[in-house]
Amino acid sequence: MDVNRVLHMNGGEGEASYASNSSLQRAVITMVKPILEETILDLVSDEAFLASKVLCIADLGCSSGPNSLSVISHIVDTITTTCHKQHRQPPEFQVLLNDLPGNDFNTVIKSLPSFYDKLKRGNINHGRSCFVAAMPGSFHHRLFPRKSIHFIHSSYSLQYLSQVPKGLVSKEGMQLNKGNTYIASTTPQVVSRAYYEQFKHDFYSFLHSRSEEVIKGGRAVLTLIGRRTDDPSRDENCVPWKMITLALKDIAEEGHIEEAQIDSFNFPCYAPSAVEVQDIILLQGSFSLTRLEGFEIGWDSNMTTGNTSFDTLMRARYISKYVRAISEPMLSSHFGALVMDALFRRHIERVAELLNKEEPKFNSLVITLIRKVNIIYTSVTVFNSEEILQAISL
Amino acid sequence: MDVNRVLHMNGGEGEASYASNSSLQRAVITMVKPILEETILDLVSDEAFLASKVLCIADLGCSSGPNSLSVISHIVDTITTTCHKQHRQPPEFQVLLNDLPGNDFNTVIKSLPSFYDKLKRGNINHGRSCFVAAMPGSFHHRLFPRKSIHFIHSSYSLQYLSQVPKGLVSKEGMQLNKGNTYIASTTPQVVSRAYYEQFKHDFYSFLHSRSEEVIKGGRAVLTLIGRRTDDPSRDENCVPWKMITLALKDIAEEGHIEEAQIDSFNFPCYAPSAVEVQDIILLQGSFSLTRLEGFEIGWDSNMTTGNTSFDTLMRARYISKYVRAISEPMLSSHFGALVMDALFRRHIERVAELLNKEEPKFNSLVITLIRKVNIIYTSVTVFNSEEILQAISL
Numbered sequence: 001m002d003v004n005r006v007l008h009m010n011g012g013e014g015e016a017s018y019a020s021n022s023s024l025q026r027a028v029i030t031m032v033k034p035i036l037e038e039t040i041l042d043l044v045s046d047e048a049f050l051a052s053k054v055l056c057i058a059d060l061g062c063s064s065g066p067n068s069l070s071v072i073s074h075i076v077d078t079i080t081t082t083c084h085k086q087h088r089q090p091p092e093f094q095v096l097l098n099d100l101p102g103n104d105f106n107t108v109i110k111s112l113p114s115f116y117d118k119l120k121r122g123n124i125n126h127g128r129s130c131f132v133a134a135m136p137g138s139f140h141h142r143l144f145p146r147k148s149i150h151f152i153h154s155s156y157s158l159q160y161l162s163q164v165p166k167g168l169v170s171k172e173g174m175q176l177n178k179g180n181t182y183i184a185s186t187t188p189q190v191v192s193r194a195y196y197e198q199f200k201h202d203f204y205s206f207l208h209s210r211s212e213e214v215i216k217g218g219r220a221v222l223t224l225i226g227r228r229t230d231d232p233s234r235d236e237n238c239v240p241w242k243m244i245t246l247a248l249k250d251i252a253e254e255g256h257i258e259e260a261q262i263d264s265f266n267f268p269c270y271a272p273s274a275v276e277v278q279d280i281i282l283l284q285g286s287f288s289l290t291r292l293e294g295f296e297i298g299w300d301s302n303m304t305t306g307n308t309s310f311d312t313l314m315r316a317r318y319i320s321k322y323v324r325a326i327s328e329p330m331l332s333s334h335f336g337a338l339v340m341d342a343l344f345r346r347h348i349e350r351v352a353e354l355l356n357k358e359e360p361k362f363n364s365l366v367i368t369l370i371r372k373v374n375i376i377y378t379s380v381t382v383f384n385s386e387e388i389l390q391a392i393s394l
Numbered sequence: 395m396d397v398n399r400v401l402h403m404n405g406g407e408g409e410a411s412y413a414s415n416s417s418l419q420r421a422v423i424t425m426v427k428p429i430l431e432e433t434i435l436d437l438v439s440d441e442a443f444l445a446s447k448v449l450c451i452a453d454l455g456c457s458s459g460p461n462s463l464s465v466i467s468h469i470v471d472t473i474t475t476t477c478h479k480q481h482r483q484p485p486e487f488q489v490l491l492n493d494l495p496g497n498d499f500n501t502v503i504k505s506l507p508s509f510y511d512k513l514k515r516g517n518i519n520h521g522r523s524c525f526v527a528a529m530p531g532s533f534h535h536r537l538f539p540r541k542s543i544h545f546i547h548s549s550y551s552l553q554y555l556s557q558v559p560k561g562l563v564s565k566e567g568m569q570l571n572k573g574n575t576y577i578a579s580t581t582p583q584v585v586s587r588a589y590y591e592q593f594k595h596d597f598y599s600f601l602h603s604r605s606e607e608v609i610k611g612g613r614a615v616l617t618l619i620g621r622r623t624d625d626p627s628r629d630e631n632c633v634p635w636k637m638i639t640l641a642l643k644d645i646a647e648e649g650h651i652e653e654a655q656i657d658s659f660n661f662p663c664y665a666p667s668a669v670e671v672q673d674i675i676l677l678q679g680s681f682s683l684t685r686l687e688g689f690e691i692g693w694d695s696n697m698t699t700g701n702t703s704f705d706t707l708m709r710a711r712y713i714s715k716y717v718r719a720i721s722e723p724m725l726s727s728h729f730g731a732l733v734m735d736a737l738f739r740r741h742i743e744r745v746a747e748l749l750n751k752e753e754p755k756f757n758s759l760v761i762t763l764i765r766k767v768n769i770i771y772t773s774v775t776v777f778n779s780e781e782i783l784q785a786i787s788l
Contacts, residue, residue, distance in 0.1 A: 004507070054539040092539045096527060101507055106500045109530045113398070113495055131538055133490060133527040136503045144525055145448040145486045 001334065003163050003268045004100055004138060009063045010325045011104030019065040019107055021325040025156050026067050027302035031295055032155065032223050032366050033074070039368050040078050043151060043219045055079065055091040056149050060139045061157020062097035064104040069115045069132075071153055072097075076119065076130055093130040098143055101136040102329070109134060138162060140205045144213040152210060152220035156364075158203065159225040161268040165198035167191075168266055175263040181248065182241035182267045183232045192232050199270040203280045211286030214371040220287070226365030227271040228294060237271035239360055240299075240323060247347035248335070256339045265334050267327075274365055287369040296361040299351075316352035320344055323351075395728065397557050397662045398494055398532060403457045404719045405498030413459040413501055415719040419550050420461050421696035425689055426549065426617050426760050427468070433762050434472050437545060437613045449473065449485040449544050454533045455551020456491035458498040463509045463526075465547055466491075470513065470524050487524040492537055495530040496723070503528060532556060534599045538607040546604060546614035550758075552597065553619040555662040559592035561585075562660055569657040575642065576635035576661045577626045586626050593664040597674045605680030608765040614681070620759030621665040622688060631665035633754055634693075634717065641741035642729070650733045659728050661721075668759055681763040690755040693745075710746035714738055717745075 009018030043049060057075060062068035072095050083090035097108060112132055119130055137143045139154070140162040168176050168191055177183075177191045210220065227235035248262045274292055281289045300315045310318070324344050332340055354360060403412030437443055451469060456462035466489050477484035491502060506526055513524055531537045533548070534556040562570050562585055571577075571585045604614065621629035642656045668686055675683045694709045704712070718738050726734055748754060 054542065094539050094542070101503050103503075104500060105503055105528065106498060109495050109497075109499055109528070112530055131529070131531075131536070133529040134499065134503070135525070135527040136506055137525075142525070145488050148448065148488070 001164050001265075001268060001330065003161070005102055005333075007160060007268060008100055008102040008104070008329050009065070010328050011064055011107060013107055016321070016324060016328070017065075017107075018063055018322075018325040021322040022063070022065040022067055023302040024297070024299075024322050025065070026070070028223060028297060028364065029067055029071055029155055031297065032221065035291065035293070035366055035368060036071070036074070036153070036221050037078055039219050039221050040075055040151070041082060043217075044079055044082050046217055049091075049150065049217070052091050052150065054094055055151070056094045056096070056144075057151045057153065058096040058098060058135070058144065058149050060098045060143075060152060060154040061160070062099050062103070062108065062134075063157075064099075064107040066111065067155070068097055068108065069111060071155070072130075072132065073115065073118065075151070075153070090129065095130060095132040096135040096144065096149075097132065098135045098137065098139060100138060103136070105134040105136065140202050140209070142209045142212065146212050147215045149210075149214045150218050152214060152218070152222070154220075155223045156225065158206065158222055159269045159271055161195075161198050161270055162202045162205075163198065164266050164268045165191075165194035167194040167197075177266055178263045179245070179249075180241075181245045181262065181265050182238060182269070184238055184242055184245070185233055187233050195232065195270045196272070196276065199272055199276070200280055203272070203277070204284050207281065207284040207287060211284070211371065216371050216373045218371040220367075220369040220371075222367045222369070224365055224367075225269070225271045225362060226277065226294065227273050228363045230273060230275075232271070232273075235271060235363070236361055237363055239354070240362070241267055243347060243350045243354065244323070244327065244331070244343075246350045247343050250346040250350070251339055251342050254342070256342050257335050261335060265331075267330065271363070272365075277365060277367060281367075281369070286372055288372055289367065290370055291366070291368040293366050294363060295366065296363050299360045299362065300355075312352050312355045313348070315355055316348045319351050319355075320348045323347065395558050395659075395662060395724065397555070399496055399727075401554060401662065402494055402496040402498070402723050403459070404722050405458055405501060407501055410715070410718060410722070411459075411501075412457055412716075412719040415716040416457070416459040416461055417696040418691070418693070418716050419459070420464070422617060422691060422758065423461055423465055423549055425691065426615065429685065429687070429760055429762060430465070430468070430547070430615050431472055433613050433615050434469055434545070435476060437611075438473055438476050440611055443485075443544065443611070446485050446544065448488055450488045450490070450538075450542055451545045451547065452490040452492060452529070452538065452543050454492045454537075454546060454548040455554070456493050456497070456502065456528075457551075458493075458501040460505065461549070462491055462502065463505060465549070466524075466526065467509065467512065469545070469547070484523065489524060489526040490529040490538065490543075491526065492529045492531065492533060494532060497530070499528040499530065534596050534603070536603045536606065540606055541609045543604075543608045544612050546608060546612070546616070548614075549617045550619065552600065552616055553663045553665055555589075555592050555664055556596045556599075557592065558660050558662045559585075559588040561588040561591075569654075571660055572657045573639070573643075574635075575639045575656065575659050576632060576663070578632055578636055578639070579627055581627050589626065589664045590666070590670065593666055593670070594674055597666070597671070598678050601675065601678040601681060605678070605765065610765050610767045612765040614761075614763040614765075616761045616763070618759055618761075619663070619665045619756060620671065620688065621667050622757045624667060624669075626665070626667075629665060629757065630755055631757055633748070634756070635661055637741060637744045637748065638717070638721065638725070638737075640744045641737050644740040644744070645733055645736050648736070650736050651729050655729060659725075661724065665757070666759075671759060671761060675761075675763070680766055682766055683761065684764055685760070685762040687760050688757060689760065690757050693754045693756065694749075706746050706749045707742070709749055710742045713745050713749075714742045717741065 010016050013019045059068050080090040183192050227237050229235045252259050299319050303318050407413045453462050474484040577586050621631050623629045646653050693713050697712045
């Protein structure tokens, strides 16, 4: 799978688009808002930033929906309001929205005039002190010039890998993760290990690249899918992919695809544990880990509006639509666009079955980092496993 | 006409796209190359830039074809080669490609991986010392943070206005430029004047915005359609629009559109004279005008490949295709998408008729500017009319 080409959300603003099916991700952003605000206020009160006339903010994995600009709007509002309260001139903002080149940037760009109008109504220097650019590229590599970024935001993107892990095929050419599309209960340990190694490599590269770009004292707020269990094959975060696997098996039985096609398909993502994330941050060494918290969110979170209640099928449809918006380009490139409708019809049924039995949830991690001023390894904040588990159980 | 919405080249990479029909604009860029190189080398040898670790380059009016990245590639190559020759570490490059939000940025962005691969083959720090972002917005307003830009490039974009000039309708609601779509021989002087005033306002705003963004000593190379005559209604640059007017009248006669629709349509562009451009630069006052040259280019320039010769109809088709790529979104928003095929069939015929009589040419201006270190009005370079005319006649 050419991840750089096929890893992108469904484009446009139509019914199947990510733009129209990203309210779960909006709910995640809302949950992280207090942490985002705290980090931003912390950044603004930092000596190093008091003199900055331009504040450079990057959102990594911005995708094509409205969520990215809503985060940016909140950051800009928070900083501007704080500066006004302190009778300081707010800085100008250079905002860089990043995603892979296959992302539908046009949809984000077309929404910029209304974004600027909103800032203007908020009287933030007539909306023209904020300059939003699209910065295409892989965040596993360098994206920005050296020492140019003050603040990094990323939500629900870092769980994606730069490639499907190597080592999922034996020397004899046998698929080692047969019958699965991600780590599952029948996944051999060598496969789970390969997934972890790929995540370790990618997250290390991410931190290393950012360490060159973020100025000393710069901050990052990173939210990603992350598991609660030590064993990656026993985590709740495996269930979403399992639902797709089951639906794929259904359409294989119906003759739409071959079983062997499922065996050779593996999603390029990984839900790390808090300890794994912390270890990689320590190993890379350029950032102080100032916060690491876990939280959970129901699959149909943000669906309820007012007092309306939804039946199981409606909930399953809602879930299946956003899963499709996220995964269709990847699935379609492997199984073909023609079987997508059949696949997601079955997927709705599989999700509905699950909803009748349980209330599935995503486990997530939120991390805040500071780019170290001087890299003194002894000053690294270390959370012990107990602290992390306490945080996660909140 | 909502210029911000409808002024964009035809998107995508299909047969009617600007990307597939921009070889005339490529020819213009090639003609300006020696001036671009000279300006770049001048910039790099400037004391102020020797210490710069990041060089920030903006291309204003980048559109969606391959031309913009080919200019960027040339700039990056020139600077990197010069630095290597002088045993200096080349800077990192932050490149900002600007156009209106309606531009098809996705097509440019999708070509970035091959752009980076090319830089990599040229061994420019593995292609990752150059970071290309898309910066949507109107160049008649602020686009970038203060004092952030070292070099501005713009080719065949500055002739576009921010709006159709006001004052083209009388107090009684009569269309004053009846039967024309741009300044023509039957255009009343009040209309030509309104066009000039709009250009003056827009070009002044352009310079004013750039004066805040370009660091002192920063350079600009600007190429635009510009006329040779004093009287704007007698210039060769009116002819391309006249061909569209004739084709519109043809399809009005055929009943596809109403004559009145033509009366109320006016292209939002203006071909200034060298003297007009110079006057506005002097008036705005932030930039020293270091060069102002005129040049001409045949309508079917860059069509000939090798020894192949083309007949009149083939030449007319080539011309009509790029005129369509440029003007279709504007025309289509006013006359409707359904009549575009009929219009451009007639347009080919009108262009062919013209080619049988003459060899039409575009007149253009190329300007180089330096952002003044100290604004001392007496130090402004002034070209007298004779010098400009000499330059233009080259």
